[in-house]
Amino acid sequence: MTERSKDPLYNCVVVKVGTNVLTRPDGLLDMTSISGLVDQIAELKRLGISVILVSSGAVGAGRSLLPLKEQTNKVVRRQVLSSIGQVRLMEIYRQFFLNHGLFCAQVLATKEDFRDRRHYLNMKNCFLALLRDQVVPVVNENDVISVTELMFTDNDELAGLVAAMINAEALIILSSVDGVLDGPPDEAASRVIPEIDPADPKWEKFILPSRSSFGRGGMHTKFRIAGKAAKVGIATYIANGRRADVLPGIVQGENSGTLFRPKEGVSGFKKWIAYNESTPKGKVRINAGAEEALRSPDRVTSLLPVGIEAVMGTFEKGDIIHILNEKEEIIGWGIAQYDYEKARSNVGKKGKKALVHYDYLYIEG
Secondary structure: OOOOOOOOOOOEEEEEEOHHHHEOOOOOEOHHHHHHHHHHHHHHHHOOOEEEEEEOOHHHHHHHHOOOOOOOOHHHHHHHHHHHHHHHHHHHHHHHHHOOOOOEEEEEEOOHHHHOHHHHHHHHHHHHHHHHOOOEEEEEEOOOOOOHHHOOOOHHHHHHHHHHHOOOOEEEEEEOOOOOEOOOOOOOOOOEOOEEOOOOHHHHHHOOOOOOOOOOOOHHHHHHHHHHHHHOOOEEEEEEOOOOOHHHHHHOOOOOOEEEOOOOOOOHHHHHHHHOOOOOOEEEEEOHHHHHHHHOOOOOOOEOHHHEEEEEEOOOOOOEEEEEOOOOOEEEEEEOOOOHHHHHHHOOOOOOOOOEOHHHEEEOO
16 A cells, blocks of 8 residues: 555545456456455555445356356346355455454345335444444345346445435445546547536536446446435545555545535435435425525525425325426425325415425435
């Protein structure tokens, strides 16, 4: 490791490492790359930083142990390879972390674990207990049961959810590219964009739809997840996971990859609401004036009945509802303060209790 003297910028980070960083071109595990990653995480721990690792690679590990016929059903193939490979992957991590005197722990998750508030808090408490005891949680999607609607887009999405859950100060997404580029990756003139304001739509033009060789995601997914994490207050980086000492460099302020500048002052409860994209039990459509008020950065505004045009679906007090604008685009989420019947009777009326209080409201933008 390169000697550094700077104090770290963050006390708690989530590191997500993609398939292309952990595997060779043939899709099998790259032991040198994994060892180097663990060395860097151990360095972060030495600096006093709590680290959660969200790791792909289980399917690659399974592929090296049990080659399956290509004709095998795609979903079943993934289930079999990941269930076998996850054991192998964790044993590799266990051995490498033990070389640094560190313990690691396996955490497997599905989307459903983040949708239910009780499951969410149980998982959060587990993470906090592991970090308190200086254990490195190694998180992956539970591919054995994660199919169709239970699947994350990829582990980038899972990493964003975990970072929001534990109120991490930074999310570092390690890929096989140096960051978000201002041109096509195969053009020599393309340069890394060092910093992005996720609220500024001009940056989206630099993202080209692409997928990694063996992973499910691509730069478009990484850009979306990084932007969302930054909007809820998490400094988010996209950087090259094969670059030497990239993690210590990032946490000590060196220019590595692309930083998505975080928004300040978002509570843990709002982070949970922001990431809870399950099918809502209800929706409300608001008028343009209400949308403007809710989006205003200079005002603390709850969703009042006077700004509501329509109430759709059936929901109870405490349910999460979607908030639509006049074009019926989803602009936010919130926790209803009363049920759909009362909400419908209050539509358009002044002086009525807010349907969604500001403290339980998240507006995108």
